[in-house]
Amino acid sequence: MMRAALAVAAALLVGGCGHNFDVEKVLKITDVHTGWYDAGIQDGKNKLVPSISLKLENTSDEQVESVQVNAIFRQMGDTQAWGEHFATAIDRDGLPAHRTTPGYLVLRSNLGYTGTESRLQMLQNSNFIDAKVEIYGKHGARTWQKLGEYKIDRQLLTQ
Numbered sequence: 001m002m003r004a005a006l007a008v009a010a011a012l013l014v015g016g017c018g019h020n021f022d023v024e025k026v027l028k029i030t031d032v033h034t035g036w037y038d039a040g041i042q043d044g045k046n047k048l049v050p051s052i053s054l055k056l057e058n059t060s061d062e063q064v065e066s067v068q069v070n071a072i073f074r075q076m077g078d079t080q081a082w083g084e085h086f087a088t089a090i091d092r093d094g095l096p097a098h099r100t101t102p103g104y105l106v107l108r109s110n111l112g113y114t115g116t117e118s119r120l121q122m123l124q125n126s127n128f129i130d131a132k133v134e135i136y137g138k139h140g141a142r143t144w145q146k147l148g149e150y151k152i153d154r155q156l157l158t159q
Contacts, residue, residue: 023067023137024145026060030100034133034150035157037108038119046119049083049112050131050152053104058095065094069137070144071107073152076130083109089137107133123154130154 037051050073058064067090073083085107115122131152136144
């Protein structure tokens with residue numbers, strides 16, 4: 001009797017979680033824009049942070065739901081993370097098959113450059129080190145999978 005109750009409980013738990021999928025196989029990053037976001041003034045200095053905006057396309061024949069992403073920013077030539085941004089990319093309502101997310105997902109590092117120069121002068125400074133971002137995604141308890149890697153363009157973003 002106890003085994004039957006456990007079997008029913010397990011079936012309900014698995015059945016209520018929806019289907020499992022590998023995000024790297026069903027999602028494609030599209031419409032990528034990168035640059036340095038004007039994060040305003042901090043401690044009397046201008047602050048620029050690396051930023052990426054993107055959309056996700058569901059390339060599968062089924063709806064995809066509950067996807068999280070993590071953007072890990074790094075300075076070029078460095079293996080250490082230089083900030084990250086974790087977000088829900090697709091909620092429980094899901095993204096239908098062969099559709100693209102309607103709005104842009106904007107991911108920004110919490111770390112960046114500060115300086116007393118103008119923002120454009122900061123981008124042209126000889127000490128400025130370019131950055132890149134790696135985008136990882138996952139569904140449920142699955143492991144993080146790399147979806148893409150992009151160089152941050154040396155351009156100023158105000159939005």
